[in-house]
Amino acid sequence: MSHPSLPIFTLPVPFSRIYIVTDPSLSAAVQRASKTLSFSPLVPDITKRVLGLDAPTVASVRSGLEPEPGEPHGYIPDIHDMVYSYLGPGTDLSELTLAATAELAEQVSSQVAGMAESGRGVEPVPDLLVWIRHFVAVGTARFLYGAENPLALDPALEESFWDFDHGLGGLLMGVMPSVTARKAHRGRELLAAAFAEYMEAGRYKNPDVSDIIRRRVEIADAHGWSIDGKARSEVSFLFAGIVNTATTTFWTALHTFARRDLLDAVRAELLANVVVPDTDKTSSVTTLSIDALKTSSPTLLAVMRECLRLGSDNYSTRLVKTDTELAGGQYHLKANSVVQIAGGVMHADTSIWGPDADQFNPARFLKMQQGNGATESSTASAPQVHPAAFRAFGGGKTLCPGRHFATYEILAFVAMIVLMFDIEPLEGDGSELQIPSKDDSIMPVHILEPTKPVRVAVKLREGMSRGIRVV
Ligand code: HEM
Numbered sequence: 001m002s003h004p005s006l007p008i009f010t011l012p013v014p015f016s017r018i019y020i021v022t023d024p025s026l027s028a029a030v031q032r033a034s035k036t037l038s039f040s041p042l043v044p045d046i047t048k049r050v051l052g053l054d055a056p057t058v059a060s061v062r063s064g065l066e067p068e069p070g071e072p073h074g075y076i077p078d079i080h081d082m083v084y085s086y087l088g089p090g091t092d093l094s095e096l097t098l099a100a101t102a103e104l105a106e107q108v109s110s111q112v113a114g115m116a117e118s119g120r121g122v123e124p125v126p127d128l129l130v131w132i133r134h135f136v137a138v139g140t141a142r143f144l145y146g147a148e149n150p151l152a153l154d155p156a157l158e159e160s161f162w163d164f165d166h167g168l169g170g171l172l173m174g175v176m177p178s179v180t181a182r183k184a185h186r187g188r189e190l191l192a193a194a195f196a197e198y199m200e201a202g203r204y205k206n207p208d209v210s211d212i213i214r215r216r217v218e219i220a221d222a223h224g225w226s227i228d229g230k231a232r233s234e235v236s237f238l239f240a241g242i243v244n245t246a247t248t249t250f251w252t253a254l255h256t257f258a259r260r261d262l263l264d265a266v267r268a269e270l271l272a273n274v275v276v277p278d279t280d281k282t283s284s285v286t287t288l289s290i291d292a293l294k295t296s297s298p299t300l301l302a303v304m305r306e307c308l309r310l311g312s313d314n315y316s317t318r319l320v321k322t323d324t325e326l327a328g329g330q331y332h333l334k335a336n337s338v339v340q341i342a343g344g345v346m347h348a349d350t351s352i353w354g355p356d357a358d359q360f361n362p363a364r365f366l367k368m369q370q371g372n373g374a375t376e377s378s379t380a381s382a383p384q385v386h387p388a389a390f391r392a393f394g395g396g397k398t399l400c401p402g403r404h405f406a407t408y409e410i411l412a413f414v415a416m417i418v419l420m421f422d423i424e425p426l427e428g429d430g431s432e433l434q435i436p437s438k439d440d441s442i443m444p445v446h447i448l449e450p451t452k453p454v455r456v457a458v459k460l461r462e463g464m465s466r467g468i469r470v471v
Pocket of ligand 1: 080083240241242244245248308314315316317391392393394395397398399400401402403405406447
């Protein structure tokens with residue numbers, strides 16, 4: 001990005017223009033002008049390309065997209081309202097969080113049991129991201145879609161899932177995707193077929209399926225969606241549920257294990273506040289209190305937020321529906337152009353984050369959290385940083401509905417890894433874990449991945465062979 005010091009600038013593109021916003025208060029102004037600057041009109045075309053929706057389903061996506069009061073709601077506003085309210089603070093979110101973290105605890109405990117039983121105690125892991133994202137993918141598919149979820153019935157689909165993820169940019173281009181984005185296209189089609197079978201067999205009615213999935217299917221049925229449409233919609237929800245969470249968990253764990261002092265601080269905090277004391281000494285299973293984790297793990301939360309700041313390069317995108325003035329008429333946006341809020345530029349801006357903006361420094365978030373006393377807040381709001389400057393979860397009407405859930409899930413999963421294991425360089429030459437740079441050469445559809453695999457040895461910690469659970 002060659003003009004990061006301008007608050008907004010124009011990229012000329014054939015037949016239109018794109019405005020790029022790099023300033024937090026102007027971003028907030030874009031978010032507030034949601035009547036004329038809206039993501040919704042872009043949804044039909046994006047979902048058609050990325051998910052391969054057929055013509056009747058795209059027509060349904062297009063209808064009732066931005067209803068005026070009193071007008072009927074289409075599929076998108078209905079699903080949007082349900083998902084935002086389900087994943088907002090409350091009983092549904094608490095139950096989902098407990099189910100999700102219990103599933104992750106089972107996964108981690110079975111890894112622990114495997115290591116303990118074999119007497120190995122050490123597992124060589126040639127790629128830490130792949131190791132972590134496998135737990136997240138399998139766990140998420142299971143707590144959302146039940147034991148008979150497509151990834152459980154056909155484990156090879158996990159690879160199809162990552163093929164789809166890694167080729168999303170090509171699918172978005174939409175130029176003969178079966179040729180130009182072959183692997184992603186194939187992966188998506190395999191997943192869609194498996195979800196169609198899941199729908200056809202009525203597996204979403206199984207008692208171990210999360211309520212949010214049953215409600216999504218009900219809404220699709222109410223709008224007359226076909227099995228294929230419903231299947232593709234669930235491919236997109238599984239994607240939203242797994243991808244960013246997996247990559248953020250990886251960076252959070254890696255940064256924590258790479259610094260001895262940070263690792264010690266996080267462990268001490270977890271032991272003091274989050275691990276439930278085994279008062280009668282009857283069980284050596286480590287027990288995590290999810291409620292305590294939400295409010296009393298400030299260091300881990302700060303590490304996660306700093307990883308999100310450094311790893312997130314997303315663009316919140318809006319169509320300019322009619323000519324729009326911003327900042328009291330200082331800027332004029334022309335109808336039919338596109339405006340994008342450049343998250344990555346703002347996350348690297350020294351005027352927002354200070355001279356060490358390019359460095360990993362979780363203390364900046366720790367200070368902010370102490371400043372506003374909040375650990376549940378979704379954004380890094382603090383007196384000295386504009387709330388719209390932290391863009392990892394987007395903002396305004398498209399602010400990620402899964403942000404609370406994702407935060408708890410990542411904190412819980414990293415806490416489990418930190419308590420159960422030591423993670424060291426695979427080469428075992430006494431050197432420290434190295435942090436690779438992030439791969440910003442790709443279209444940023446999610447938190448950026450590392451440029452190269454991180455090779456590690458995962459070691460079971462002494463006294464941890466009984467595993468972990470959550471309450
Ligand atoms: C660290 C984890 C996550 C990050 C960084 C993240 C980030 C984002 C971002 C940047 C957006 C688009 C916002 C915009 O355009 O302004 C988004 C949208 C969305 N996210 Fe997340 N997300 C995460 C986890 C999750 C999880 C776990 C779920 C669901 C369980 C989820 C569900 C969604 C959905 C459904 C949308 C689309 C919202 C709409 O209808 O516009 N996300 N997320």
